[in-house]
Amino acid sequence: MNNNTSEKSALVIGAGIAGLMAARVLSEHYDTVVVIERDSKPEQPGTRAGVPQSFHLHQVLPRGEMILERFFPGFLADLLALGAFSTPNATATMINRYGTLAFPGDGRAMTYSRALLEWAMRQRVQAIPNVRFLYHQEVIGLESSSDRTTITGVHIRERGQLEHRATLSADLVVETSGRSSRLPSWLTALGYELPEDERIKANIGYTTRNYKVPANRGENVAVIVVEASPATGHFTGGVLKRIENDIWTVCLASVGGYYPPTDPAEFEAGLRSLPTSPALADMLQGAEPLSEPRGYRIPECIRHHYERIEEWPSGLLVLGDALCHFDPVYGQGMTLAAIEVETLAAGLSEQQGQPQHGFERRMLQQMQEAIAPAWWRSSIEDLLWPGVVHNGPDAIQNVPLLHKYFDLCLKQSTRQLEQSQRQGDFDMLYFKYFLMNWLFIAPREVINTDMLNALLASETPASKQAILADLFAGYDQPIETLLAEIVPDFSLTFEMPGGFTSDEEAAS
Ligand SMILES: Cc1cc2nc3c(=O)[nH]c(=O)nc-3n(C[C@H](O)[C@H](O)[C@H](O)COP(=O)(O)OP(=O)(O)OC[C@H]3O[C@@H](n4cnc5c(N)ncnc54)[C@H](O)[C@@H]3O)c2cc1C
Incomplete structure (x- = not known):
């Protein structure tokens, strides 16, 4: 790889949500892009071992969908063709302690699982001629220049084969291996001192169970969100969402160390106990369960501050959950990965193929600015719950x-x-x-x-x-x-994409 020195290559670690979007953007600026994924190549949409959270209810925020549509024009139509539930006549209902808001579908909206989303993205990225996938290969470390100021590639080994190691070279390595990222230890092994990261010790719990949508019922239901509050019990709330294949995926979530039950009867009792509304339990009356309730625990959410490493090596970027993983209760993670990749796309376009000194660190700084309001907002919300603690270099004020x-x-x-x-x-x-x-x-x-x-x-x-x-x-x-x-002085603000059409033109 990279034998022809005039050809530029990029490596992406992990073919998850962030890795797939990053590969799409890099393919416009690098001659070859190789995506290295530790899982085997999926043969159909579904959950997989490398993303254990994928069984659980995932929702992309509308802003994330807009970015996806820009990266992959016609993407939402792909999802519909793959079986996403079309919601023009269905309603998203939000029930909170002060009332109920119902939003009818706008004729374009749809609901789908994370597995279908990832599958649709992978189909698009696999079709890009200069993107190649290496499946069942695990990245085990970074290759650097002798003075360690530049990352020049990665060390890989076949999954489960301790002997079969290789080194792949590249001009840019993008680390998107998710919340289990080993980047801190890889950087430490190269002699980098890591800045203090931020942690929300929230002890988050999730339990998700799938049900078959009963015949002649639920045609007008896309999503029901029931939010609770610390004043009314342990659960932060529950969500029912219709996904492809006539399935309702239903979750119960908590913050603060009280984990939602995985026993079927207790799970349904938990849904009924939500103080703001028994709507979820009522909907499930008579619905056939398709799975056992499955739990997931997240002791803490971590925001790495790699941008504070003054001598950040050239040739290395990090984004997605490997950079910052958020409390999933607010459904922001995939949208923030999209925002980070959008930041990268803008930076690469600005560079116009002429690598500039300090580009990687500048990108990290800009990504941090882009995610800062979301981290601030979700941290404040988590801190409502007893036992939740924020640790880090910058205290959250007021x-x-x-x-x-x-x-x-x-x-x-x-x-x-x-x-x-x-x-x-x-x-x-x-x-x-x-x-x-x-x-x-x-x-x-x-x-x-x-x-x-x-x-x-x-x-x-x-x-x-x-x-x-x-x-x-x-x-x-x-x-x-x-x-x-x-309000902290967020230097980047979220803008309603009024000029979305022209952005689309710029990205195409
Ligand atoms: C319970 C739960 C519910 C969630 N709900 C939502 C939601 O509703 N909305 C939302 O936006 N977000 C949600 N999230 C967050 C969302 O899952 C992540 O933000 C998102 O998946 C981040 O994408 P990523 O590509 O960074 O990581 P991932 O999607 O986790 O992908 C990482 C990839 O890297 C691969 N990998 C790991 N290590 C290596 C290695 N060494 N070598 C090669 N490959 C490797 C993995 O196999 C995987 O394919 C939820 C998370 C959890 C835990």
């Missing part, structure tokens, strides 16, 4: 105030949207809180005095005073100053 502010957002937005939906109109202002959680807009668009005034508009003067007094107890700055200060 958490109690932010909890109260976001609770106010959830309460007033839900109530206002419920009312406006009843009246047949839709007020985008009250949708902003959800757009922020779905990574479309920056937190600053939700945390500001205009928004606060809108949230309090329907309150009586006395109740408004009481809410403000409770919200800002202990602070003496003017509200405007305080609200400006409590």
Whole structure:
């Protein structure tokens, strides 16, 4: 490989969600791209050993789907053709402690499993002529220049064969091996000192079970999300989602070390016990289970700060869960991987094939900026739950105030949207809180005095005073100053992709 020095090659470690998207983008800038995957080549959509989380309910945020559609034009149509559940007449329902919001499908939307998503992506990437896959091969370390300032390739071995080792060279190695990434030990072995990472010790639990959708039932149900709260018990909530092959995949999640049961009867009792609504258990009445409930535990979410390694080696990048893995309860991981790959695509295009000194570290810095608001938001949400701790170099500030502010957002937005939906109109202002959680807009668009005034508009003067007094107890700055200060200075903001068409043209 790489014998012809004028030819540029890239290696991708892991053919998961981030690796497949990275390969697609790299194929435009490198003569050859090789994706190394420890699992065997899948012969059909399904779960696989290398991604043990793939059995569990996964949802891509709309922003992630938009990026996928840009990377692979016609991708959503692929998913439909592969059997994704088409939802033009079905509804996504969100039930929280303040009310119920129902969003009808828009004629384009669909729901599908993570396995189908990955399969569809792999079909697309396998069809790219300069991308090659090496399956059943495990990367076991990095190859570097003698002064260790440049990564020049990887050491691999056939899975399960301790003897069969080889070294592959490349101009760029992209590490996307997921949450079990060995990058920290590979870098340490090369003499790099690792900066302190951030950890949310949240002891997250997931239990998922699949059911056959009963005949003549559930045609108008795409997703039902039931959110709970720390005030009402141990579970963060449950979700029912229709996927391909007439399957409902149903999960129960928790944060803080109380794990959802995997015993079938206890699992269903757990769904019924959700204090905001028994809707999930009601839906499952009479539905035939297709699997046993399966559990998954995540002791902590980790955000590596590789960008803080000043002498970061050239020829190496890292993205996806290997860079930062988030609490999956908020469904952000795959969308953030897409955002990181989008950042890489922009950086590579800017470079126009002329490698610039410090490119890799700059990319890592930009990816960190791109994911920072999501990490901040999900950390604040996790910190609501007893026992959850954030450790890391940068403390998260003003958490109690932010909890109260976001609770106010959830309460007033839900109530206002419920009312406006009843009246047949839709007020985008009250949708902003959800757009922020779905990574479309920056937190600053939700945390500001205009928004606060809108949230309090329907309150009586006395109740408004009481809410403000409770919200800002202990602070003496003017509200405007305080609200400006409590949002970290995220240098990159999430933008609604208004210019999406022209972006599409740029990417094609
Ligand atoms: C229970 C649970 C539920 C989740 N739900 C959601 C959700 O609803 N929405 C969402 O967006 N995200 C969700 N996530 C997160 C999501 O799974 C990840 O963010 C996403 O898979 C990250 O993609 P990745 O490519 O970085 O890693 P992965 O998809 O995990 O892929 C890593 C790949 O690398 C391969 N690999 C590993 N080591 C090596 C090696 N040494 N050599 C070669 N290959 C290797 C693996 O076999 C695998 O194929 C959930 C996670 C969990 C745990």
